Amino acid sequence: MLILGGITALYFIWLLFRAAALTLPLYAGAGAALLLHDQGYGLAAVLAAGFMIGLVVQLTGQLFYTSIRSPLLRALVALLFAGPAGFAGYQVVTGLAGLAIDKGVWLDGLALAGGLCTASSAWRGLGRAGSDEQGESVPLTRTARVSIPASRA
Structure with a gap:
């Protein structure tokens, strides 16, 4: 039971x-969900709208x-999320x-490390949105490369 509790806590x-x-x-x-709930919408509409808004933002x-190539703008977008x-x-x-x-330096240090x-x-x-399994950048549109072997006469 102790091992299962530890695994559950880590999960x-x-x-x-x-x-x-x-x-x-x-x-x-x-x-968005709370705003719609205050407007009087039903539970299904509130949950669907909240999920869709979160998905659209991500x-x-x-x-x-x-898609942005400027390092400064990429950093600003990343900081908006980070x-x-x-x-x-x-x-x-x-x-x-x-x-x-107890509250003190150790707790603040651990919390800062967790936040970072x-x-x-x-x-x-x-x-990771635009990279494959090896971490290489994947273009948004792939172009097909057709290789035609040279025919031998």
Whole structure:
């Protein structure tokens, strides 16, 4: 039971950091869902709209990041996603480590490290949108290359 509890705790922490890396799309989707709920829409419409808004924000960010060639603009788009993710990661580590460690320098250092890890995870996740398994850049449109062998006479 102890091993299963440890595996469950590690999986839960992984889920928290994965969700923290998607903070901006989750926040946009939740904000849209709450706005629609306040307007009187039903539960199905609220959930569908929140999911779609979050998906559109994530895909738009990935599209901008992969299509923009200017390093400064790419960094600004990445910071737009990594900033909220870093803050969420900081808060997650503060909450989890605060259960075992008293407030102080160690807790702040661990929380800062967790925030930086989560921000870098969000930055890498944004950059992975336009790469294949080996990390090489994949163009948005592939051109077919036809190779015609020279015929021998």
